[in-house]
Amino acid sequence: MSRPAARKAAPKGEYIETDSGNKVSRRSAITGTANITLGGRTVIMSDVHLRGDLHATRPSPSTGGSSSKPPAQTAISIGRCTVVSTGSVLKPPSRISRGIVQYYPLKIGDNVYIGPNCCISAIAISNHVHIAANVTIGAFAIIKEGVKILDGCVVPPNMVVPSGSVVGGRPARIVGEVGEGWGVSGGGGGVVGGAEGVEKWVEGGDLRELVRSIK
Amino acid sequence: MAQAFPYTYYSCDCYDSNTNITSAKRASQQAPIADDEDERTFDPRSPRSNYSLYPLEHLLYCEDCQQIRCHRCVIEETLAWFCPACLFEVPSSLIKADGNRCIRNCFNCPVCMSTMMVNSLDDPTNPSSSGGPYILSCPYCHWSTHEIGIEFEKHTGISQQLSRVANGGRQIPTQKERDKERERLKDAEGRKKDDRDILSGSDDSPTRDRVREDIPPSQEDSFSNLSAFYKTQINAQSPASFSSHDVSFSSPASYARIMNLYSTSSTKKQKREKPVPMREASGVFEGLTIFDPATDAATIERIKKEGWSTTLAPAQKLAQINPNIRFESELRPIPSILCTKRGKRCRSCRHILAKPEAKITSTRYKIKLLALNHIPRLSLRALSTPTSQISASGPSASAPAFDYNALRPGIPTHFLLHLSNPLFDPVRVTLATSSTTPGKVQSRVTILCPQFEVGANTDVWDDALQSSLSPVKRTPALNADGQIEAGKIWDRGRNWTSVVIEVVPGFLKPVTTGFSLGGDDGKKKEDEELDEDEDLLEIPIFVRLEFEADMVEQERGIGDPKRSVEGQREKREEAFWAVVGVGRVAPT
Ligand SMILES: [Zn+2]
Ligand SMILES: [Zn+2]
Ligand SMILES: [Zn+2]
Ligand SMILES: [Zn+2]
Numbered sequence: 162m163s164r165p166a167a168r169k170a171a172p173k174g175e176y177i178e179t180d181s182g183n184k185v186s187r188r189s190a191i192t193g194t195a196n197i198t199l200g201g202r203t204v205i206m207s208d209v210h211l212r213g214d215l216h217a218t219r220p221s222p223s224t225g226g227s228s229s230k231p232p233a234q235t236a237i238s239i240g241r242c243t244v245v246s247t248g249s250v251l252k253p254p255s256r257i258s259r260g261i262v263q264y265y266p267l268k269i270g271d272n273v274y275i276g277p278n279c280c281i282s283a284i285a286i287s288n289h290v291h292i293a294a295n296v297t298i299g300a301f302a303i304i305k306e307g308v309k310i311l312d313g314c315v316v317p318p319n320m321v322v323p324s325g326s327v328v329g330g331r332p333a334r335i336v337g338e339v340g341e342g343w344g345v346s347g348g349g350g351g352v353v354g355g356a357e358g359v360e361k362w363v364e365g366g367d368l369r370e371l372v373r374s375i376k
Numbered sequence: 377m378a379q380a381f382p383y384t385y386y387s388c389d390c391y392d393s394n395t396n397i398t399s400a401k402r403a404s405q406q407a408p409i410a411d412d413e414d415e416r417t418f419d420p421r422s423p424r425s426n427y428s429l430y431p432l433e434h435l436l437y438c439e440d441c442q443q444i445r446c447h448r449c450v451i452e453e454t455l456a457w458f459c460p461a462c463l464f465e466v467p468s469s470l471i472k473a474d475g476n477r478c479i480r481n482c483f484n485c486p487v488c489m490s491t492m493m494v495n496s497l498d499d500p501t502n503p504s505s506s507g508g509p510y511i512l513s514c515p516y517c518h519w520s521t522h523e524i525g526i527e528f529e530k531h532t533g534i535s536q537q538l539s540r541v542a543n544g545g546r547q548i549p550t551q552k553e554r555d556k557e558r559e560r561l562k563d564a565e566g567r568k569k570d571d572r573d574i575l576s577g578s579d580d581s582p583t584r585d586r587v588r589e590d591i592p593p594s595q596e597d598s599f600s601n602l603s604a605f606y607k608t609q610i611n612a613q614s615p616a617s618f619s620s621h622d623v624s625f626s627s628p629a630s631y632a633r634i635m636n637l638y639s640t641s642s643t644k645k646q647k648r649e650k651p652v653p654m655r656e657a658s659g660v661f662e663g664l665t666i667f668d669p670a671t672d673a674a675t676i677e678r679i680k681k682e683g684w685s686t687t688l689a690p691a692q693k694l695a696q697i698n699p700n701i702r703f704e705s706e707l708r709p710i711p712s713i714l715c716t717k718r719g720k721r722c723r724s725c726r727h728i729l730a731k732p733e734a735k736i737t738s739t740r741y742k743i744k745l746l747a748l749n750h751i752p753r754l755s756l757r758a759l760s761t762p763t764s765q766i767s768a769s770g771p772s773a774s775a776p777a778f779d780y781n782a783l784r785p786g787i788p789t790h791f792l793l794h795l796s797n798p799l800f801d802p803v804r805v806t807l808a809t810s811s812t813t814p815g816k817v818q819s820r821v822t823i824l825c826p827q828f829e830v831g832a833n834t835d836v837w838d839d840a841l842q843s844s845l846s847p848v849k850r851t852p853a854l855n856a857d858g859q860i861e862a863g864k865i866w867d868r869g870r871n872w873t874s875v876v877i878e879v880v881p882g883f884l885k886p887v888t889t890g891f892s893l894g895g896d897d898g899k900k901k902e903d904e905e906l907d908e909d910e911d912l913l914e915i916p917i918f919v920r921l922e923f924e925a926d927m928v929e930q931e932r933g934i935g936d937p938k939r940s941v942e943g944q945r946e947k948r949e950e951a952f953w954a955v956v957g958v959g960r961v962a963p964t
Contacts (some may be wrong), residue, residue: 259500289739299515305463307739317490317516323460323715324739332490332516335460335715340434341730342746363433 175207176376184375196236200271202372204244211245212252213237215264236264240271240288242368244375249279254300254318265301272368276312283316287324289344291364307365309339339365381780381960382756382791385429386747387418387953388446390723418916418953419814429955435747436729438722444747444952445729450720457714458736461491465736466714481534482712485514486692492709494531495520506530512538512709524707535711542594543706554600562661593660595698602663609654675702752795752803752830754919756956759790759866759876780959783881783913790860791879791958793823793917796872797830801923804829805873808918816907817882817961821915824862825875833871877915881961884911913958920951 176184181201189205191197193213205211216236236253245251253267269275269286276294283298287306292298296310299318304310308322311329322328327337344365361370419425427448436445457466459478466478483492492512498504509527512534513520521527524543528534542548549557593601657664679687686704693699695710719731731743758778783789797803807826812818860866866874924945 305737315516317514319493319515320491321461321463323458323463324737326460326715332488334489340431341436341720341741341744342433342748345433345746345748 176204182372184372193236196234198235198238200239200241200243202242202369203239204372204375206245206247206249206277206375208248209245210250210252211237212250215253215255217264217266218261235266237267237269239269240273242271242372243269243273243275244368244371245275246277246279246294248277249275249281251275251281254282254284256300270306272366274364274368274371282318289365307339307344309343309365311336381957382758383957384432384754384756385420385955385957386432386435386444386751387425387428387955388430388435388444388449389428389952390446390449417810417814418918418955420914420916420955421815425955432748432751432753433746436720437745437747437750438725438727438729439745439750440725440727441722442948442950444751445720445722449723450729451723451726452718452720454716454718455732456717456734456736458717459712460715461712463736471714476714477711478714479535479711481532483512483534483538483709484695484712485517485519486696486707486710487519487704488514488517489695489710490514490516491712494528494534496531497522497527510534519707521709524705538709543708548594548596551600554597555604558601558604558661565659565661593665595700598663598665600663601661602657605657605662678703749798751950751952752797752805752919752921754917754954754956755794755796756791756877756958757794759792782962783879783959785881785883785961785964788878788880791877792866792874793877793956794872794874795830798833798871799923799925800832800834801925802829802832804922806920806922807875808920809915813882813913813915816910817884817913819882819913819915819961820878820880822878823875823917824860824878825865828865828873828875830873831868831871879913879915879958881913884961884963911961911963913961915956915958917954917956918951919954920949922947922949924948 174187176186178184179199181199183199183201183203183205185191185199185205186207186209188207189209189211191205191211191213193211193216195213196216197211197213199205213236216234237251239245251267251269253264255262255264257263265284267281267283267285269281269283270288270290272288273286273290273292275281275292276296278294279292279296279298281292281296281298282300283302283304284300286292286298286304287308289307290304290310291308292310293312293314295313296316297314298304298310298316299320301319302316303321304316305322305324307325309327310316310322310333311327313331314329314333315331316322316328316333320333322333322335325338326335327339328334329336344363346361346363346366361374362368420429428446430446434447436450437443438445457468457471457476458464459466459480459482461482462478462480464478464480470479481494484490485492492514494510495513496507497509497511498507506529508529508531510529510531511521511527513522521538525545526538526541526543527545528537530537540548540550682703687702688696688704688707692707693701696708697710698706698708701707717732717734717736720729721727722729728743729745730741732738733740733742758780793807795805805828807823809821809823811822812820860876860878866876868874925948926945
């Protein structure tokens with residue numbers, strides 16, 4: 162159970178909390194805000210870069226030209242109770258088609274933990290995925306539900322990681338399966354009311370408690 | 377899998393208790409455990425321990441045997457096969473026919489093993505109608521089938537296309553073509569041989585040389601030749617009506633064969649009266665490939681010329697379907713190996729412990745009996761110095777993070793061991809550990825409060841109500857001097873209790889050098905030298921639980937329902953070894 166790195170003493174008001182409970186660090190870099198959706202109770206830590214400016218530029222048939230202000234298109238969508246740790250970069254995947262770089266929306270589900278210093282260009286990350294520190298996820302990779310990605314792993318572009326698997330290495334390979342009890346918080350009904358400092362959340366489980374503890 | 381400190385592993389004792397079946401009874405009867413088993417301390421460094429220690433989430437629990445079940449004491453049954461790359465389920469009939477590989481477009485890179493993509497080589501300025509030609513390419517290391525001279529016309533059905541083309545673009549004959557060709561060549565050779573026999577009688581074979589001058593038979597060629605040869609041999613042996621394809625039980629031929637197997641010896645003897653020994657393959661057309669030193673010489677020449685870099689790494693070679701290749705130019709994309717979804721049963725009582733939903737993309741389970749719902753979760757963390765503990769109201773206010781990777785040797789360090797109880801009954805816990813950790817770096821360990829109670833896992837809201845009613849329930853086990861008092865728990869909550877463990881990490885280098893009993897110098901040196909992971913501080917802890925549980929749980933489903941209504945309670949006991957990985961001892 163890794164502890165997010167950015168829990169060290171932060172100045173008061175490190176996070177701006179939105180109406181839906183999202184906590185966005187004042188020290189994060191978010192470009193193209195209009196193209197980013199956060200599901201609520203999601204944490205964006207300091208030095209995180211969300212590249213919302215890299216959205217699809219296909220000239221939509223309704224508007225004449227894309228040179229004028231394009232309609233807001235989702236570039237990055239993040240679900241509920243997801244944590245993006247310090248120094249990670251979320252960059253929508255792109256490919257060159259007919260000589261033009263085309264960006265595709267990057268979708269991240271609920272209760273996803275992204276460790277510090279990751280670079281994510283996946284096309285889709287499902288719910289309850291745990292990504293350790295220093296992970297690179299290549300363009301158009303698909304991470305299915307309940308996957309654990311080990312520290313320093315490089316997931317090559319276009320890889321599909323089936324649900325419940327553990328991947329590691331460079332390039333990433335499926336090195337195992339998460340246990341049946343992975344993501345199930347212990348003590349039957351959860352470890353609510355644990356002592357100080359004892360993690361009230363588990364990898365791959367509900368991250369609400371983790372989100373709550375980040376201040 | 378390397379885990380971050382601190383961690384806890386739980387031991388499943390199935391490897392040394394081969395009395396699985398009787399052990400179910402033992403737990404309830406509290407039969408005395410054998411003495412030697414009782415005395416022995418668990419050594420996490422023992423090579424066997426590797427196979428009995430698991431993180432809690434990997435363990436299941438058999439409610440009928442009332443025991444932890446690990447990977448080794450469960451039976452797995454495959455529920456579904458699927459390709460990890462395209463996530464298509466493969467029916468079991470196809471598994472038998474095609475093997476455990478994806479027959480769609482899924483391939484792994486033969487160089488780095490990542491999933492390959494189908495890419496178009498179409499020239500954008502002069503696009504072709506089909507969008508092709510296509511190649512398989514690796515998005516990670518950029519190896520592509522272009523390097524072995526293979527291109528595809530369509531972007532679908534890559535498996536079929538690839539199976540028809542050899543490296544360099546040469547067509548691979550189909551099975552039918554192969555059979556035809558073999559017959560033709562055999563006839564030709566037979567005729568020649570006849571001629572020669574008449575002429576000279578010598579068995580020198582210019583024909584064989586002629587064949588060899590061609591490309592030597594590929595792995596597939598040899599295999600198809602050999603299998604065809606054996607088929608004809610079997611056909612010649614068995615009764616005319618029996619063919620090797622005819623294996624259904626309803627066919628008269630196989631029925632006769634089976635009857636033959638089970639009939640009395642007299643009929644068997646009759647059959648055996650005319651044994652015709654089976655001939656082995658004796659030529660290229662029968663699948664025999666004679667070792668030719670010339671190929672080795674050619675290989676050596678090639679390595680001389682092109683260098684080691686063109687040869688394959690052992691891992692790359694082993695991943696290939698044909699294991700006899702040596703050079704990069706002989707690599708073939710590797711069809712994706714299928715994954716499985718499996719259910720698990722208890723090895724001793726055969727009850728289902730885990731059964732996932734059949735759908736490939738689903739992570740849900742129909743049945744899942746987890747150990748973490750039956751045995752307490754142990755977790756360890758460093759206790760910041762007692763003085764700072766007073767201001768421990770907010771988790772963010774904690775002192776600089778404790779470095780578990782650099783435990784200071786010789787300095788008593790306090791850790792909190794936290795036990796949370798998943799059971800609906802209060803549990804009495806007894807912890808035991810040896811005073812020094814096993815291994816060369818001996819650390820002293822003291823559990824300050826080895827016996828305590830952990831509350832029942834009642835409704836979550838009870839805790840909330842309780843804490844609001846009596847907020848100052850916490851009385852840290854500090855005495856007047858600010859010292860931690862032995863025999864007192866540190867803190868407790870609804871279903872958890874924490875106690876203090878004092879650890880004095882040992883020194884990586886023994887303080888008293890030259891004190892070892894080793895005779896000669898060489899041996900002494902070896903003794904003093906630390907092995908890998910010798911600086912790892914792991915504490916084996918024996919956990920014994922006593923609690924009273926309703927009979928219902930055990931008799932669930934089997935027993936008479938009336939009995940459970942009575943609400944009989946029975947005393948139960950559970951015990952296991954756990955290993956807490958504290959951290960690494962820093963060098964002095
Ligand atoms: Zn076991
Ligand atoms: Zn596939
Ligand atoms: Zn590759
Ligand atoms: Zn059982």
